[in-house]
Amino acid sequence: MMLVSNRPGAWRWVCLMMVAVFFLSTGCIGTGKGRSGPLPALVPVTPGEKAYPAFGDDLNFEGLEEALLQSLAYYSRLPETRTFAVGDDRYSLSVMVRSVVVLLNAIQEEPTPEALSRFIRENYRVYRSTGRDGKGDVLFTGYYEAELTGHTEQTEQYRYPVLTRPDDLVTIDISRFPGVKSTGKRHLIGRVTESGAVVPYYTRNESENGSALLDRTEILAWVDDPVDLFFLEIQGSGVITMENGEELRVHYQTKNGHPYRSIGRYLIQQGLLEREAVSMQTIRQWLDENPERRQEVFNYNPSMVFFKEEAKGPLGCYSVPVTPNRSIATDKRQFPACGIAFITTEKPGETTGDEVLSWESFGRFVVNQDTGGAIKGPGRVDLFTGHGPSAELTAGHMKQPGSLYFLVLKPSAR
Known part of the structure; x- marks a missing residue:
């Protein structure tokens, strides 16, 4: 299943990026099957597994297009030979670009959660972080401007x-x-x-x-x-x-x-x-x-x-502006730069003054665009919450468990 937007603006971006992809390599996948040694930071999960998430977006895609475009801006500065490790697999620059472009085009239709989940299942390989315990437990914190x-x-x-x-x-x-x-x-x-x-x-x-x-x-x-x-x-x-x-x-x-x-x-x-x-x-x-x-x-x-x-808003470690509630900071040695990610964790529910009285579960698409001195290993994620009192409140209190996933386009969808 492919979702296609009728919006002229979306088509302009897709056409531009398709031209860019045409001149890049086809992006063969290298696999690390038969490996020995420590567990990788990311492992594949497939539909039907308990760890496979139900993809939805609590923000109705608000800000996601901006974040994805910043990843494309980063990729446009890289040499064609650049490759990206995703767990035991390795992907070419062209695959990473195409992964972003296809998702960018898909969200223009504002699909329902059911249509979105079906679209991801059919078109993307999904990897889950092994987390702090090797079983996927990730600690989420927040940072703000x-x-x-x-x-x-x-x-x-x-x-x-x-x-x-x-x-x-x-x-x-x-x-x-x-x-x-x-x-x-x-x-x-x-x-x-x-x-x-x-x-x-x-x-x-x-x-x-x-x-x-x-x-x-x-x-x-x-x-x-x-x-x-x-x-x-x-x-x-x-x-x-x-x-x-x-x-x-x-x-x-x-x-x-x-x-x-x-x-x-x-x-x-x-x-x-x-x-x-x-x-x-x-x-x-x-x-x-x-x-x-x-x-x-x-x-x-x-x-x-x-x-x-800095004239523009805050920049991540890849020299692109980070987007409130869409950009995450991870250990850059463990996860692909500017890659598409999906998180499940908790956000403030009821609040009073500087206190958070309850937390609500959510799922959201984010982009891996930053890092941090205290963000080490596959079990830590920092979510950029923006600026202002609400952003400070969320970032200041957030110490929530959750899961982290990365998405890469399947060969059949390229």
């Missing part, structure tokens, strides 16, 4: 700097050095000392939360709340409303190379918050109520993020 208040100059009120990459920070691609054994890391971040030695870059504590780096970096803005600034680093992007009313968008540029450590975990370890009660909102409340210990908690996380100004 932070909102801050800033000033172009340092004042008594605006004292906390948003910094760009320091001029003494160096990134070393160790894969270019012969004889260096891989440790799982390709790049090292550090600085060069006066004696010529390369050493790790300053930690958060060593740089005094960035204030010791002011002569080595550009200051994008001064903000009025150190907690807001800390959470901006965790989210990776934000909008700073300046004193003249203009908005300054900032986005992750690089980091100091030290591993991210969760301050929520630190507060639990210190007996300052109960594990069940930890959320972004409760962490923020504790920091606001205990300013004398704020820096101690901040310093538990040695990682620091440096930013750049």
Whole structure:
């Protein structure tokens, strides 16, 4: 079954992409059957299996077209020889492009859940993440575009700097050095000392939360709340409303190379918050109520993020804008870049103030367009929720179980 739209706009996109696909390779599938070793991040599931989902979309496809087009924009920049690992299988660029184009065309018809499920069964191979336990259990969290208040100059009120990459920070691609054994890391971040030695870059504590780096970096803005600034680093992007009313968008540029450590975990370890009660909102409340210990908690996380100004909305790790409620961040070593995904998890139901009183199950198509320092392995997904109070509420509380699937077009549908 193929769904075809009568909308002229949809046809323009399909025609353009079909021309692009024509010049790409046919996309043979390589399979890893007969493999041995650890379980792959994705395994095939077929209709009739208990793990095979009933495909529906709780947002009625809103925002999905935009997200899919961003994936096509990413694919258009890649060489024709690029391939993508999906579990034990490998697909060509042309197959990934065609997978997006066919789904993009299909959703123009706004199919019913039944028609959509039938369309997916007939046209797509479905892979399920093996999750945290090897059985498909995935933990879903959320992230959002932070909102801050800033000033172009340092004042008594605006004292906390948003910094760009320091001029003494160096990134070393160790894969270019012969004889260096891989440790799982390709790049090292550090600085060069006066004696010529390369050493790790300053930690958060060593740089005094960035204030010791002011002569080595550009200051994008001064903000009025150190907690807001800390959470901006965790989210990776934000909008700073300046004193003249203009908005300054900032986005992750690089980091100091030290591993991210969760301050929520630190507060639990210190007996300052109960594990069940930890959320972004409760962490923020504790920091606001205990300013004398704020820096101690901040310093538990040695990682620091440096930013750049960005004209458009927040960008994912593949340099395409992420779409609210449609873009996910995963471990980029485990899952195909900008691939089509489907998730089942929970979203806030009844809320009051900063609290979520109940959670509702949902299924939704998303696109794999970002990554994150705390998003490791096949059992973690971060959902981009956008910006504003609702986005912050969802992202701050979301710690829900669920399942993650990836879709690739079948050979018969290409």
